[in-house]
Amino acid sequence: MPDGAASLARVPFTMPALGADMDEGSIVEWLVAEGAHVHRGDVVAVVQTDKNDLDVEVFADGTVTELVVPPGEKVPVGTVLAWLAPNGAVPNTTVASAQVPPVSLAAPAPEPATVYEPTAGESHVTSPVLRHLAEALHVDTAHLQGSGRGGRITRDDIEHAAQPRRRISPRARRLAREHGVDTSTLESGTHAVVGEDVLRSVSMLAATDVRPVMSVPAQAHVAPRRDRQVAAVEMRRAISRVMTKAWQEIPHYQVATRIDLQRCLESLAALNSDRTAATRILPAAVFAHAAARAATSVPEVNGHWLDGSFVAGSSVHLGIVVALRTGGLLAPVIRHAADKDLFTVMDEMRDLVTRARTGRLRASEIGDATITLTQLGEGEVDAVVPIIHPPQVAILGLGAIHDEPWAHDGMLAVRPVVHATLCGDHRAVDGRLGSLFLASFTRFLQEPTS
Amino acid sequence: MTTTMTCRDAMREAIREALLHDDRVFVMGEDVGAYGGCFAVTKGLLDEFGPRRIRDTPLSESAFVGAGIGAAMNGMRPIVEIMTVNFSLLALDQIMNNAATLRHMSGGQVGVPLVIRMTTGGGRQLAAQHSHSLEGWYAHIPGLKVLVPATVDDFRHMLQPALEDPDPVLIFEHALLYNAEGNLGDDPIPPVDRAVVRRTGHDITLITYGGSLQKTLDAAEALAGEGIDAEVVDLRSLRPLDDETYIASVRATHRALVVDEGWRTGSISAEISARISEAAFFDLDAPVGRVCSAEVPMPYAKQLEDAALPSVERIVAGVREVMATDA
């Protein structure tokens, strides 16, 4: 057949070279059927090379007149895979057939398995490459409006729909790595995640913030047993991680003293004499209030050890360790505790303890403590030497109130006594300041309602 | 006791002192003698020290800078004054190909203990051939040392260590600073190659030098009103750069902004930014910001020149951007 109108009417679509080292390839699937109109740039087939399945585009406008090579057959680069009739040309399949080189004609091309014609309003991802991309980027294509021809979803559509990359500062990434924090859980407001976000998260973790507990719906009050078990396991892990880190990294020191509570408890009894259960003050609240005020008089124990240096707390946010009957513990925070009166401290403490035990604490009530108080006041324990919750630099441990012999004015008396132990992070604060704190704490206890 | 003086007087005092105490010192440059110096820094010195030591030169930057190099090689301690940094390009061959290289290419045999002083910077509506800040260019060249005094103390006391240096030292004096007054301290200045924290702060490190220092300090004060506590580092030397000081500051504040009157592209601010990335990347909470001169030849018209130069407002805006940056 000589050159002429008929041959002008045929444009070959050949096996492309998709890499410098590609010599042959095979059609995985045809994405067009015979008779389909195609445009320059449309993906018309998926081709398998030695390495990959790749989308293959067509470089001409026209109508597909014949699919020559069926899927699965390996052919050399340059082999005609299909014939196109340019727009405006009359397809002449008879002529075309005569022109087809002797390749792959032994088996007639079967009906392509996955041919479809996109219809308006219906979104489809046709190519495995794009399907893979959508999966990798977590894009749900079912809800995507394609911008391609006939509503087809394009690579751009998928990439636009993908979640914007979370922005995390280099320092935040480093701190997260060092503290074992999963950056995907970090909250940062509208900005990028920065170092402080990680450190806040670390301090929340240190207070054994275990999210499954937090997520118990308020109206349910009690999580299903299985959830509680899961939560307990996770809390155990969190405690394990934080306490191990604290024990390994923080050079603890302890200073301890015994405190005569006679005056304190007498004042408290007087205070409670005409109070109902709803307004009564417990010794625990007196201890918390005194501890908070002592922290303002020795600010060196109140704050965080961050990234190699001590950052003083701008206020006293007192963490209160609450042991859970289900195992584990939480340390909700009385914020600005030193600025509040005893009654407010009692109210908040009662509220926090109750909600801690009923799984209704908010995350914001957990983090951010600048110093922590732990009391084992209900049992037989005389004294406790606690472990600091990083990044805090001090924790005050109180034993149970017991009657003990007490030397007073050269006489032996029996007094209600509590053993107080202050554990300090020696990197940040020295023992002298720890003992000053205990002295101040003792003083405040003598005037509980002042 | 403190004395108040201008940076001009401080530099003149420094030159006087050097001339008085070291016979090897002489001053050479265009109009340094009879005219009293284009910026009056050397005013009065001709009368005091005579024409042998206060040498007016022809308008031959390459020859008299080269002469300074040769005299320094031959035992003298010349102070060469170039009127402006733009004119120094006429002597760039001597500065780059000779002063900076002689020690190295002679295998350590030849030293060039030369001091070259020149004015730099814009802000005086002197347009596109008298206003640029090319100290960053010179800082590119190994073999040179580049000092950028910003305070009366540094104007008064940087010259002597520069003269004592066995290698060529370029001192870039921002022209707007000559009239700036300040208290002359009694204490010796820190070594000239150390940066100094001029203002402490916790939130961001502002790194600057020379004519931009006061603007940066003013910006830091303005930012304090917004609750942004900025630390300001005065580099004082662009070569060598005191990495230790500004990197330590950035490690503490986690944010940095460089203020540099040079053009942004290929500038010393680019170098500092790169070094912060190299040394403190994992301490950063935001990309390093920069406030530089607009990338145009310096325009004449006041409002255009103002817009081209770093200003307190631009520095404040730059800081806000870094503080709010999505990293």
Next chain:
Amino acid sequence: MKSFDPYEVVNAALADIAPDVDPDETGADLHDDLGLDSMDMLNLAAAISERAGIEIPECDYPALRTIAQLAAYLGEHAPSCR
């Protein structure tokens, strides 16, 4: 009007302040066995007061160590029984 059930009051109060405690353990020691501390006890007293209008004076606390004892105490002090 629904009749006053002291067990119901105690159990409801317990559910408020210590939902993890099994209310069927009527004979168990609230403090030693069930782990309620002084804060819990105070809360329990307040909750009971709110529900039943019965204020338990602090001096009576030591005698009320089990759910059964509490229920009995409420039964004795119930307004309708006075």
Next chain:
Amino acid sequence: MKSQTAHKHVDAARPGEERIALLRMMLLVRRFEERCAQLYSEAKIRGFMHLYIGEEAVAAGVCAALGSDDNIVATYREHGHAIARGVEPKFVMAEMFGRAEGCSGGRGGSMHLFDVNHRFFGGNAIVAGGLPIAIGLALADHLRGEQRVTVCFFGEGAMAEGEFHECMNLAALWRLPIIFCCENNLYAMGTALSRSESDTDLPLKAAGYNVASWSVDGMDVDAVHATAQRAVLATRAGGGPVFLECRTYRFRAHSMYDPELYRSKEEVATWRERDPIDIATGRLRDEGLLDDDTLTAMEAAITADVDAAVAFADAGTVEPVAQLNRHLYAEHV
């Protein structure tokens, strides 16, 4: 002011040994450089290398006129100047081998030979770049009232540079003790003098700056030596700067190899007939001051010197790369 041409006659009263020493110096430089060419082909020497062959009379004659305390600044074609100044050939060769023992510690190479002990302030590879330095060297001596003279060598190509004109003016203005020795070999690389200068009478240009300006046959070592001696005498006596044009010719390519499209083989052949070594040898023979035996012995001794220099360089120390940053700034001990 019109430039003068120096007397070309040979001073017959000059002692024979001194003239034989000039010949020996020219021969040493010649043989040394011929070996350099060979070593370059063998890749023992790399980089740019500019041979002085044909111009030896200038360096030999001028340097012999200087005292040991005088200063020299030279160009990148400075092997001859360094050796004529007294830098031992083995240190020059070691430098070209890039050895630590080289006269510039291997940092300079062929174009940057330095030896401050001989007050040899370098081969400067920026055309005219050495002139301002020479001004400064002279200025320092002038300020201190010292009797030193500074000689600055440069090619005629440098006279198209601004620095040349700045320096002529400054030297005359300040009456500095400096001799500008222009080695006019007629080509600035490949550009003929007539294609680069509006007036090829070079001393005339220097004279325009009120600099005493002389011209001499640069292929005649006796003439160069005699004229240089007069210039040194005048300058040292406070007469101010002297411009000395030495008319010479380079026999080989600009750098090691070039196709020499810019000049004809005939022209080179004509100039080779005026080889300064042949002129000096012939004259000394004619005067009965040199015989074959002496010449043979001289050649043998020079060959031995060059062999020794190559052996020294070959055995030299390869400086550890760890010392790359040395000699950037002064090392404080």
